[in-house]
Amino acid sequence: xxxxxxxxxxxxxxxxxxxxxxxxxxxxxxxxxxxxxxxxxxxxxxxxxxxxxxxxxxxxxxxxxxxxxxxxxxxxxxxxxxxxxxxxxxxxxxxxxxxxxxxxxxxxxxxxxxxxxxxxxxxxxxxxxxxxxxxxxxxxxxxxxxxxxxxxxxxxxxxxxxxxxxxxxxxxxxxxxxxxxxxxxxxxxxxxxxxxxxxxxxxxxxxxxxxxxxxxxxxxxxxxxxxxxxxxxxxxxxxxxxxxx
Ligand code: IPE
Ligand code: IPE
Ligand code: MG
Numbered sequence: 747x748x749x750x751x752x753x754x755x756x757x758x759x760x761x762x763x764x765x766x767x768x769x770x771x772x773x774x775x776x777x778x779x780x781x782x783x784x785x786x787x788x789x790x791x792x793x794x795x796x797x798x799x800x801x802x803x804x805x806x807x808x809x810x811x812x813x814x815x816x817x818x819x820x821x822x823x824x825x826x827x828x829x830x831x832x833x834x835x836x837x838x839x840x841x842x843x844x845x846x847x848x849x850x851x852x853x854x855x856x857x858x859x860x861x862x863x864x865x866x867x868x869x870x871x872x873x874x875x876x877x878x879x880x881x882x883x884x885x886x887x888x889x890x891x892x893x894x895x896x897x898x899x900x901x902x903x904x905x906x907x908x909x910x911x912x913x914x915x916x917x918x919x920x921x922x923x924x925x926x927x928x929x930x931x932x933x934x935x936x937x938x939x940x941x942x943x944x945x946x947x948x949x950x951x952x953x954x955x956x957x958x959x960x961x962x963x964x965x966x967x968x969x970x971x972x973x974x975x976x977x978x979x980x981x982x983x984x985x986x987x988x989x990x991x
Contacts, residue, residue, distance in 0.1 A: 750968050753921035755799035756792065756960075757875075757943070759935055760785070762927025762951030769951075775819040780953035782823050786831070791957035793838050793872045795964075799917050800874050801845065803935055807881035821855055824878075828862050835862065839871025845913035846880035873917060882937030885912055889938075914939055922967050924960075926952045944970055 760781060767777030785802065792800045805820060828842075835842060842862050851859070859878075889911035893903055909915065919939045925931075928949040932940065946963040948955070973981055 750964060752796050753964065753967060754797070754918045755801070755920045755922075756797055756964075757801035757803070757920035757923045757936055757940075758788070759803045759923070759925040759929075759933060760952040760955075761925060761929055763953060765927060766951035766953045774816055777951075777953060778816075778820055778823055782827050784953050784955050785827070787957055788955065788960060789840070789874060790838070791960060793840055798872055799920075800872060801914075801920060801936070802874070802876055803880065803933075804876045804878045805846075805880070806877070806934060807846070807879055807884060808934065810879075821852060825855055825858055828858055832862050832865060835866050835874070836869060839869045841866045841869040841871075841873045843873055843875045843913075844878050845875050845885070846878040847884070848879075850879055875914065875917070877935065880913075880935070882932075882934045886938055909938070912938060919943065922946060922963065924948070924963050926950050926955050942972070942974055944972065 763777035763781040764774040765777075766780060767774050770776075789800065804824065809820075810817065842859075844859055844863065848856055848859065889908055892911040893907065898907065914936070919941065920936060920943045922945075923932075923936070923940060923943045924946045926948055928947070930947055936943075944967055946966055948959065948963070950959060971978060971981055
């Protein structure tokens with residue numbers, strides 16, 4: 747019997763496209779193209795497994811510092827991916843959300859994103875968040891500004907009211923954050939939301955990341971004990987969870 751617990755929210759830092767290409771004597775942009783294929787397979791797999799929220803780090807605010815040609819290609823790949831996948835997203839019940847500042851994106855990209863978000867707005871199978879032009883620090887600053895603009899009383903600034911102003915509003919925090927390509931850093935990703943996420947690092951470059959490896963990451967998560975500040979005994983013996991607060 748398979749008793750694997752399926753996490754509600756998986757977030758991925760899809761890293762290593764450039765090195766994957768270099769290893770094969772290809773252009774970096776070929777790596778991004780191969781990366782887009784990996785995205786397709788992982789999205790479908792997560793939907794089939796019943797994961798309700800999947801967040802993919804697609805383009806960070808810092809990525810604007812890359813060569814112009816590479817940025818252009820990345821946005822071309824994104825638009826062709828969404829145009830091709832729009833129908834199947836809807837069919838599979840996948841709602842598209844964007845985490846990041848939409849206003850700074852090229853007009854055509856923005857229009858397509860808005861169109862696909864609208865087309866999939868009522869889908870309830872899974873939410874696919876694309877972190878695009880995303881910065882975790884910017885997200886926190888933006889939430890702070892929004893609360894100040896509302897004139898909220900200091901004591902009304904709670905974890906809940908703050909989280910409501912984040913781009914992930916209404917969604918649970920990621921249970922699992924996966925980073926491919928062997929880098930061991932967070933790169934400004936989901937800084938508020940990752941407070942109690944479990945991390946899974948793999949040396950695999952993103953274009954080689956398969957649904958099987960995703961299953962391995964979920965299995966690994968299942969072997970861990972998430973304690974949220976409690977003791978191990980408190981987690982195993984549910985009766986002993988009485989605390990002084
Ligand atoms: C991840 O792969 C894709 C994006 C950041 C858009 P990279 O392009 O960062 O690949 P490496 O890290 O150079 O290998
Ligand atoms: C993080 O990857 C951003 C995305 C995966 C889109 P980077 O490759 O840009 O991260 P750093 O800058 O090397 O940490
Ligand atoms: Mg990288």
